[in-house]
Every structure is written in C-alpha cells, then in structure tokens.
Amino acid sequence: MTNDVRTFVADHSAELLTDLDAWLRIPGISAQPEYHPEVARSAEWFAEACRRTGFPVVEIWPTAGLPAVYAEWPSDDPDAPTVLVYGHHDVQPVDPLELWHTKPFEPTVDGPVLRARGASDDKGQLLFHLLGVRAHLAATGAANPAVTLKFLIEGEEESGSPNFEALLAERRDRLDCDVMVITDTGMLAEDTPSAVTGMRGMVPAMVSFHGPDLDLHSGVFGGAVPNPAEALTRLVAALHDADGRVQVPGFYDDVLDLTDTERELLARVPFDEAAFLANAKSRALTGEAGYTTLERLGARPTAEVNGLGGGYQGTGSKTIVPSDAFVKLSFRLVANQRPAAIRAGVEAFVAEHTPPGIQSTVHWEGEGVEACLVPIDTPAYQALSRAICTAFDAELILPTREGGSGPEAGLQKALQAPMVFLGVGLPDDQIHAPNEKVTLSMLYKGAEAAAHLWREFAELGRAGFKN
C-alpha cells in the first residue's frame, strides 16, 4: 500500500504543480482591502479544485469579512471517524516588493523549490491535501475515503482571523469531528520529519506614553519636564532582565514546563546554528538563559517589540521634547498561560514603569489567544507519527513546538476534539517575508503522509480518539 501511495503521488505530482501555479497567481492578500476581490477569487478557485478532486459537498461560507471554503466527503462507513482539516487560502502582503527576486504572484520553479507568495503558507500545503485524498482513494480502491473528511479553509488567517470565531459559532452544527488536522506549519528539515505539538498563544498590546500636551522646544524645556519617548525606552528596557527573563509580574506563574522527555527529544533535533542565523538574516543568537534556541522558540513565553514610534522621525533634526510615544508589543504564551492573567500583569508592569508626569495607556488588540498543546502520548499523535514515518521512510518523528500563533486555540475551544499538526513547511521558506518558497519534495511527502493518515485514523475508529 505504501508503494501505491508513493507511486500515485509521483505519477500525479505534475498536476499538483499545475494547480499550484494557477492558484498562486491570485493575489489574495487579506490584510489589504484593495485585494479583497482577489481573496474571493481565491476561495472560488479552491472550491472548484475541491469539486474536481471529488468532494461531493463544496460550499463558500461568507463571513462579515472574507469568505472561507468548506468541503465535505463522507465515508461509506457510518462508524468512521470524522476528520476536520484546517488551513487558509489567504496570503500575506508582499511589501517590500523591491526585495523580491521574482514577482510574488508569478510562481517560478527554481530547481527543487517554487517561489511565490503563499507557496508554503498555505496554498502549497492545501494542495498536497487534495493530492493526498486522491492517493488515499487510489490505495484503498474505494470510491470514498475511509474517514469522513471536512475541510475548513479560512480566508482571513493572515489578517488575524477576525471573523473566524463567529464563523465557527454560526456553522457549529456542520463541524462535529473526532479529530482535527491543522495544516499550516512546518518540519525541522527535509531529512528530519517532525510534527508541531505546541503552538504558542499571543497577547498583542500597544502602550502609549503621553507627556507634554504639545511638542516642546527641547532647548527651552528639555531636561526639566518628563520626555515620554525616553520614559518609554526605560519601560521597554525593563521588560527583560539580564538573563532574558520577562519581568511582567506573574508572567511565568502558569507556564507548563517541558518534561524531561520532551527536552530530550528536542535536544535530538540537529539544530544548525549557522543555517538558522542565515535564515533569520541575523548575526547572533540570544534569549532566555537556561534554554536552548529550540526551547526558546517553541516552549518558552516571550515578550517582543514589534514596533515603536514617537516624536520627530523625518530627515535632519528637530529639537523637541515630544508629546507622545508608543510601543507595539506582543507576548507569546505557552501552554496553561492565561491571556487574561498576562494582560493584568502587563497593566501592572506599565503602571509600575510610568514615571510622574507621564500618562500611560494600554491598548489591547482583542483578548489574546491561548496556546495549544498536543500531548505526545495520545492516539491521534501516535497515528500522525506513524503516517509521517511511512511517508518519510523514518523511524520516528520529533515533536516540536511552534513559536507562532493561529486560530487553532479557537478551533480547539469551539470543537473540543483532539488536534494534530500535519505541515511540511521548512524553516527557510521565508513565510511573511520577501521570496517565500516551498520545497516541492516536501509537498509530495505531505500528500503521502495525508494519504496514510486517513488510513491510520480509520483503523483507530471513532472510539480510538476518546481517551
């Protein structure tokens, strides 16, 4: 059966490529309103691709924002488990455009990779699923899959999924499932199959400092009244201690620490520092003392400055004490940390670091998102592990923790089913950056893994997920 799947995928890989080329030409950037008609076209394109693949139920689900695609393919077996696959069809903006070596919406194959915005995040990965279903059917010889498949493909993930929670609530009766498969993540390396087992949550905040009610002449008033830009730098500088530990009160109180087993498995990941720095286009590693880089990235909470501004930013000099300054922060959370507790801690931290004469405001972008954790001893994870090992000819997969955040926490909360992550992006895919690419062999292996996963899940049966 393994060979059947592999042969089918190899024989049909050109079709995946053709589809990918067509879909990637649609610039479905959800964050930029001028591209919203393209996001709608992108949804239509994927819906049609699902119909071509054989899904008997394919629907466009409108939202208050941009449309999602829903596709359903029931199994013949009424006792087969139901699997919900989550991904997204929208893409990130492309600026700064001048840093792209090829046009972002003109897919270009360059040896083993294909470059375009969305190639890895997330269109390529959704298309391996469509090939995977076909390979699964070819291998079983059946007309319908061994599990009931539900694909829920969002159109606003790259702009923060503002309407996803409402969509889940509205369509809740259609979304019952026994297990969820998230396909919007990556693996450690081509020869190191892995699966995400944790996804950090996030609390984004903007802190504003207001000093004088107008910009003051720094010669006339400087040195005698509080400068909000300077005060803000002291607040931000105090966010971490010398060991890189976040100083927000109570920040680590609820953190679920890595187990010894998890640390051992993570330590087996062949981490190439030089390659990581090259991907990051950075010159040094840093972070919380006492943890490896991979632990810092996936299993430790962080506080990061995403942007700051205040006062005069034009050419030359303007000698003012500025009236206002702000910083945009994001806090990445790990399992068990509660966004509400973090928000309260940040407000206490800001109050504590607001000097006399400065008025501070903390603005929250929503309530924040909890982290997700996939325990590695669950049947769903074990089935995923077997499927990936078969596709990659590997003996084990390494569990990783992903640093990013997505709508997975909302899915888990709404659907209350176990979750696994099947994603084949690579660390150098440049997602969210210029020159995004996908490695084509990873897509083919992803298709194989999906085909095996449906078989594994069918063998578990519905009862197998309840423990």
Place this chain on the structure above:
Amino acid sequence: MTNDVRTFVADHSAELLTDLDAWLRIPGISAQPEYHPEVARSAEWFAEACRRTGFPVVEIWPTAGLPAVYAEWPSDDPDAPTVLVYGHHDVQPVDPLELWHTKPFEPTVDGPVLRARGASDDKGQLLFHLLGVRAHLAATGAANPAVTLKFLIEGEEESGSPNFEALLAERRDRLDCDVMVITDTGMLAEDTPSAVTGMRGMVPAMVSFHGPDLDLHSGVFGGAVPNPAEALTRLVAALHDADGRVQVPGFYDDVLDLTDTERELLARVPFDEAAFLANAKSRALTGEAGYTTLERLGARPTAEVNGLGGGYQGTGSKTIVPSDAFVKLSFRLVANQRPAAIRAGVEAFVAEHTPPGIQSTVHWEGEGVEACLVPIDTPAYQALSRAICTAFDAELILPTREGGSGPEAGLQKALQAPMVFLGVGLPDDQIHAPNEKVTLSMLYKGAEAAAHLWREFAELGRAGFKN
C-alpha cells in the same frame, strides 16, 4: 531723557503695531521650500522698514539659501563704538494647524497680547529695535545715532542657519564691530527683567540599530535573535542614571560650573512651578539631581530624545522582529564643553551599548555648536543691565541661561567681539508651537531699553569694550 524715550515710544506704539501686523502676514517659513518666496518678501519688507526708519545703508544679502537683510547707520562721531544687532526674519512652520485658535498669519490682538507665528520669534523683537532707534534719536535730538549701528537679520535661523557661516565669511569686511547685541531671546517675566548670559550649544545625533536583514515573523524567530528596537531602548534607557546624569563617557569633564554668585542670583528668580508646568503643558518636573529647574534649563548640559522609530507603526498589530530602529538625540552643551569631545563620547557610548548581533551607526547633523557665555562682570553686560533697568524701572536684572542654541556661537567665533542679549520674549510665548504670541508692553519696553542701550554704549566709548 528717560521720559523723552518713554514718551516717544508711547506716542508711536501704534506705528509699531501697524508694522507688526503687516510683516506678520508674510508667511516666511524657511524650513518649507514652498514658502521660500515669502521669506524673500519678508526680507524686502524689513529692508523697506529700515529705509523708512532712516538707515542710510540697507541691502539684501543673498546666500546659497535665503536672503539676509543688512542695514547700517553710522554715527557722526568717528570714535563711537560700532554695535552689531543680530536677529532673524524667518519663522517656524505652523503645523499642527488645527491646534491654532486664530490663523497663524492673520495677526490678532487679544487684550495685552498679539497672536501670530513670528510675533515673538523674532519679528516683534526686530520691530522694537526700529522704534528704539527712533526713540534714541528723539531723546538725543541728533540726526544720527550715538553709536554706529549695523543690523544683520538672517533669513534661515529657523532652519538651522545652514548658510550663515558662509555669509559671515563672505561679508566679514562689513561686519567689524565693538559689541554684538543678540535679539532673539526672552525675559523671566513681565515684572522680572532679565538678560540671557549663556546659551547652550548643541550636538544632534541619530543612532540607528540594524538587526536581522529583514523583518522576521516574531512567532518563528522572536526570542532567539536580537531585536534592534528592544536593544535600542536599552541604549536610550542607559543614557541617564537614576539621578538624571548623562552617562556618555566624559560628558561633564569640561563643564564650567555655575559660580556661587550666579547660583545665588538664579535662586532669586521667582520661579512659579505651576506656571512653568502650565506653559510646558506638562505634569511634573524632572531632571538632574542637585540642581534647580532654572539651573537645569540653562546651566546644565542635557541629553534629550527628540524622536524614535522602528518596526511596525501602523494600525493593529504586526508580529515582527523588526530589521531596524533609530533614535534622534540632541545633546545641549554648556560653556567650555567641546562638541568634538561630546561626539567622541557618544560614539563610545553607542559602541558600548551595541549588543552582539546588532550593527549600530551614528549619524551626525553637522559638527555641533558650542555654547555661549556672557560674563556678568564685563562692561558690555553692565551697560545692558543699566539700560534694561531704566526701561523697566528696576534696580537690577537677573542673569539667566537660555536652554536653546542659535547661530550666536558662529557670530562670536567670526567677529571676536563681546556679546550681550537684549530680548523681551516671555516664557509663555509658545514660540515654535501653535498659538505663538507676544506681549505688546514687552515690545514697548524693549524699544525703550534699546534706546537707552545705544546711549550707554556711546558713553562707554570704543575703548570701554576692550578689557
């Protein structure tokens, strides 16, 4: 004679007002190229006003930028001292326009004050000089002033006097003088006549931090690579210690401390903290420990953040590790501090606070400007003191230190003559800010003081300035 001067000024104050109204309607903003024709009109207007006043020599002096006005009125006495009066006819930009209660270029009299851009800085003050010359002549009954007057009125002061040094060099043979009178400053209060005796120098700098070569996804890389925005806040936060002392190496090495006499005189200034804060539209006093607010403002060097920026500054959140961040700083210098030493100290400070993985750049806006100091025991200052006391019916004037910086250091260097400051702005004039105003009675007293000053200087004689 006192009464003659006062009576003449009172009888002709309406003419000053009429002139001020006409001149202030010309929006001569030197920093904005679209207003440059207006700066030229402003120069022509003032040249014509000098001719009307009786100056026999009036010239427009072009520069590589905007024109200056030069006017000369020789004394009949070949042994009379020559006085060079410095001021500027250009004005600051007016944005944010929406904060103005009246239109900036439609002068509006409101009881004791007149509001318009340039009313105090510096057009009102130059017009008190023209009335002062006339009062001086009326009081002496002579056809020509008792001193040889040279007015050098710049057109680019508000944009940093980029061509002033070249102008001084080009016209050096016309500018010989025994004493200089700077008229671009203020007094402590209507009932507290004072004169500036020090003007801080300035060194403006921009420090840039470069981290990763592109903005990174903070979920994927955050917490493991250096964040330039965060690193920059640590540099800025380290600029001052807990006592508000600047931590740049060697920053205070050359500072000429206030004498005990100067501290005693400064302590006699009736400083109204509530009024100062109201003028500053600020809520607290701060600054270097061990010094009063007035000492901090005038006699102590400072480091100030004028602006900062980096990463994402738009609406909502964008979870990146930014590639770049910058801060614009200005260092105010006091007497004896050398800009070159400060620049070297700042470069050492930046190098010391650049963490691994961050590339720092320091950009200098020119070489910087030294501070000016007027020793209070000089004949020129004593003559100024007598003239102001007569005009204000006061027994003494308080020497102050001005926090700002202008082209005075360049004048002193080029002309090598003693300098005094005769200016009648008030702390609440809102110069450089919306709703600039001038208090009209201060202009009338300024005219009286100028009339007396020419007599005092004549009595000193040329030899009186050389000591």
